[in-house]
Amino acid sequence: MLIEEHVALAPFTTLGIGGPAKWFLTVTSEDDVAEAVRFARGCDLPLFVLGGGSNLLIADDGFPGVVLHMAIRRMEQEAMPEGHPLLRVGAGESWDGLVQFAVERDLAGMECLAGIPGTVGGTPVQNVGAYGQEVAETIAVVRCFDTQTQAFVELSNAECGFAYRTSIFNTTERGRYIVVRVDFRLRPDGAPKLAYADLRKHFGLLVAGVSDVTTPQALPSLAEVAEAVRTIRRGKGMVFDPADPNSRSAGSFFRNPIVSHEALLHASEVAGVGVDTVPHWPAGDGMVKLPAAWLLERAGFVRGFALGNAGISTRHTLALVNRGGATAADVIALRERIIADVRAQFEIELEQEPVSVG
Known part of the structure; x- marks a missing residue:
């Protein structure tokens, strides 16, 4: 585990704002996470988990504690008996990279969430959603390190308490759990979700409802929907681009x-x-x-x-x-x-x- 001192946090955020962290620890494994928590407790300092930095406003004075920079990488597809593949994904993986991985394999359920910056570990915390979809619709299990019990636990979808832009991770149990892996259950060969008006207009479909589409052949592919979402987001300046x-x-x-x-x-x-x-x-x-x-x-x-x-x-x-x-x-x-x-x-x-x- 890489341990650094007085690291500027602004470059790790999409806002480009924020002072330094007293300690900056880059973790690439579950063992690193447990060690980082012990390090913070040994120094009697607060701990903050940093992923892609896309949803943060960091103080000008920085963070007077330990920043755990999540860099656990893993992306595996596992067949399930009921026919709905499970994607087991490390918290440090790129979210948009995961979306692309899914749509290229015709796995439906997250195509409307393309183009969102950040890492996978942050998505269950705020139940990230856009263009008619939320991650809560596909999350099966969230694997976490419980800082209270000092043990790894696996929380079911129901145990995460998902609601609009919230979960137990940012409400009742804020600060308790560190997400290290998220398992998603997706639909093989599923139809794309086209509930959002801007998205339907992009494909020349009627806006009133999905029922306006009468045949599956009329639907765009999952990959086409994901790219359309990126195009719409890019037009609104919502796809991170250092030049924009x-x-x-x-x-x-x-x-x-x-x-x-x-x-x-x-x-x-x-x-x-x-x-x-x-x-x-x-x-x-x-x-x-x-x-x-x-x-x-x-x-x-x-x-x-x-x-x-x-x-x-x-x-x-x-x-x-x-x-x-x-x-x-x-x-x-x-x-x-x-x-x-x-x-x-x-x-x-x-x-x-x-x-x-x-």
Whole structure:
């Protein structure tokens, strides 16, 4: 295991922001993970697990503890009796690399999640989702190191407590488990999921529903869907590219809020539009999900808005970007301004999606 001291964290993040870690440990095996936890405890220091750095806002002062850089690599396909192959994947593998591995083998279930930066180990933590799919739909088992019991455990899908952008890993058991492997159960020769309007438009399909497609021959392949998702994401600056300033972000910065029907009515009144024209989706228990981007735009935070060195992407309303030389303080100032203005106008509280460190 490689142990380094005072390593700058900004280069390990897509935002390009963050001070140094007191200790930086690169782990490539499960034994390394256990040793890293012992090292942190022996130094009486906090521990943070760093994967692809695509969903992080790291403090300008850095992290005064031990950063465990997850680099466990493994990608194996295992046949299962019920005919649904299991992919066993190390937490340090590239997520988009895994998606490509699956679609090239005609394994359905994650084709709409193509182009998302980061590593596999981070996906169950926030139940990563996009374009109508979530990783919770295909995760069978998450293998973790339990820092309380100092033992490796395997958690079933149900035990992970998946919900919209959440799991036990970022709620009730935050900080307890270190993900080292994720097992995915996929559908061989399955049809692609084409529930998202932008994706259906890309292929010239009707938007109303999948039932508009009458024959399997009309469906694009899994690989074609994955590449279409990457194209759509790239057009929004949501595929990391060092040459594209719009991609110096942490992805969507705010979760889509889940609110009451009364809050939806109030939002439509404030915006001066009919409730039917406000985009929203059922969220269970009489609640609805509103697009955070819709709220930002109507509060005056449009694409290209800037506040010092931090700003909003010119391609995607929800992406807060490092315009060049931005600090964590710059991003926080922009975040607080957006949250305050949306709260004042709509009485809706936005929640940050990226993890704050330090």
